[in-house]
Amino acid sequence: MFSAVPYGILQFPFYNLGIEALNYGAIGTVLGHEMTHGFDNTGRKFDKYGNVHPWWSDSSVSKFTNRTTCFESEYSDFALPHVNTSIVKIDGKLTLGENLADDGGLKFALNAYKSYVSTNGHEPQLPGLQSFTHDQLFFLSFANLWCSEYSVNALIQALEDEHSPDFVRVLVVLQNSPEFSEAFSCSKGSYMNPHHKCQLWTR
Numbered sequence: 001m002f003s004a005v006p007y008g009i010l011q012f013p014f015y016n017l018g019i020e021a022l023n024y025g026a027i028g029t030v031l032g033h034e035m036t037h038g039f040d041n042t043g044r045k046f047d048k049y050g051n052v053h054p055w056w057s058d059s060s061v062s063k064f065t066n067r068t069t070c071f072e073s074e075y076s077d078f079a080l081p082h083v084n085t086s087i088v089k090i091d092g093k094l095t096l097g098e099n100l101a102d103d104g105g106l107k108f109a110l111n112a113y114k115s116y117v118s119t120n121g122h123e124p125q126l127p128g129l130q131s132f133t134h135d136q137l138f139f140l141s142f143a144n145l146w147c148s149e150y151s152v153n154a155l156i157q158a159l160e161d162e163h164s165p166d167f168v169r170v171l172v173v174l175q176n177s178p179e180f181s182e183a184f185s186c187s188k189g190s191y192m193n194p195h196h197k198c199q200l201w202t203r
Contacts, residue, residue: 005034017141019123020116021134025141028109029102036104036201040097041068070198071103072096074176078168080155090164098163102173104201106142110179113138135183143170 009015015027037043044064047053056064076092092099117123123134132140146166150158158165164172174180176197186193 005031014145019126019134019137020120021113021123021137022126022141024109024113024116025138026145028112029105029142029145031105032108032112033101033105035108036101037097039104040100042097064200067198067200068096068100071099071200074198075099075164075168075172078164078172080159080165080168090168091159095162095164099169099172100200102164102169103176103198106173106177107201109142110138133183135179139174139177139180139183143174146170 015023017023047055072092075090078090080088146169148166181193189195
């Protein structure tokens with residue numbers, strides 16, 4: 001299974017943002033998202049040649065399924081505010097592949113940024129935003145990608161899409177990120193640092 005990244009995306013506001021913390025948080029998470037699709041609930045069924053071929057061990061498939069069940073339940077339980085309809089929650093099964101890719105994209109981009117810093121050293125502070133650490137800027141750049149407004153009707157229509165609504169893509173992914181909670185010192189058990197976090201890929 002192949003995912004394409006259009007060349008035109010390699011510019012502002014996804015890239016060329018001044019410092020690498022912002023670049024990795026934006027274009028890095030997009031590239032990581034597309035790469036993760038090769039190992040999501042659909043992509044894992046294809047081999048390196050793009051042919052349908054079960055190349056994972058039974059044990060790997062079982063562990064993968066157990067972990068992705070957490071994501072399916074988590075998104076299905078996410079109640080959408082201000083929606084006056086009988087459908088008020090995300091379809092965690094419909095959106096599973098995209099949700100896994102969002103989660104993996106953030107994780108892989110952050111690891112890549114950490115690797116960049118270990119090789120090139122710390123970056124200069126960003127003028128006007130010196131109060132933020134570079135890790136915080138990374139997460140802010142990721143969240144900024146999905147900054148949007150929804151009307152009620154648009155939000156209802158979005159529930160039929162395989163992508164979760166943009167603000168959900170930010171909130172749930174960051175709620176599952178221990179690195180985000182550490183970067184912003186979120187209290188354990190708080191909204192953005194729940195005790196239970198769904199984890200698929202580990203370092």
